[in-house]
Amino acid sequence: MFSLCLILSAVCAIGTTIPVPDVYQYSLSVGSGSGIEFSTASEGRITAIRVWEYPGNYITGLQLRYESNWTAVFGSEYGNQQEMQLYDKEIIIQVSGKHSGYIYELMFVTTLGRSFKVGVSAGTSFNFFPTMKGSQLRFLSGRHDGWALASIGAHWALVAVK
Known part of the structure; x- marks a missing residue:
């Protein structure tokens, strides 16, 4: 511990800036928790x-686009497809x-006050949001059974900013 403090003091003394890492938060998943794990994590902005x-x-399936690249579809492409850009x-x-x-239902809200709601209002409510001001959704994870989404976080x- 002493050596870490000594190194940090030396870096500060010579005026070198250390890049601040991204700060991550996780909203605990909801749902049954059974099935195949998935993660939409990718590079860039959603x-x-x-x-x-x-x-x-x-909800049978989910897909996110990062910059101009779509992730795989998690779950299935069965049913009505809806999209928000x-x-x-x-x-x-x-x-x-x-x-x-x-x-059964997913709703996404943006910094411009727009919302995108898909599904039916049935079951127990959940609400995910970051606890640190300025944070944004980076990716979703959860489980699916090949047919529908069983859980999501x-x-x-x-x-x-670079």
Whole structure:
């Protein structure tokens, strides 16, 4: 511990700046927790969201676009597909919805006050948001059974401006 303090003191004394790492937060997942694990993590900013819904029922699939690259579809592409594209500098600051065995509803809210809601209002409510001002959604994780989303959690980051 003493040597770490000594090194940090020396760096500060010579005026060298140390890059501040991104600060991450995790909103604990909700849902049944069974099935195949997934993570949408990728490089860049989230620029679009696609969600598939079994008509009048649960969420069957999810896909995010980072910059111009789409992730794989997690779950399935069965049912109605809905999509939201984000504007330049627009970021996701809240993810909420309903769950009961499967994820039945997802709603994404952005810094511009826009929202994107898919699914039906059935089950227990959840609401994910970052606890640090300026944080944004970086990726989603959870589980699916190949047919529908069984659980979901949100990962947030205070992204350092470079």
